[in-house]
Amino acid sequence: MTDQFTRDLQPEREANDPLLSPEQVSQMLGGVPVGSLKRWRTERQGPTCLHIGRHVRYRRSAVEEWLRRKDDEAAAWMET
Template sequence: MTDDLIGPEELAEYLGIPLPSVYAMNSRGTGPRRIKVGKHVRYRKADVDRWLDEHSIEPEVV
């Protein structure tokens, strides 16, 4: 596996969420962009980081 591709298990660990949550995001289409390689799902680290940036919430200024 190349350095810039990770599997669902690595994504769950990277995000600090349970693996079933990764599968749920995949089935709903709400997670980071993914790549199908045969029967395997892979994620580019750059796509994951971009997805995280897009879903960041700015703190409210009071």
């Protein structure tokens, strides 16, 4: 549950959070093919995306959070 302070900051944070195209996310992820991003979307495995009309966009923060989770998964795997 979010508190009032978090709810008040959310519109400002979202306004300052750039939207990225699949091509930009591909570059951000070191050249992951755009086709892989599409497959991940259909399998609900990749970063959370937005559909704006016919366009797919990713919030930079969503991609960064997804990468953090992947880092955590890798670290946990290495510890086992």
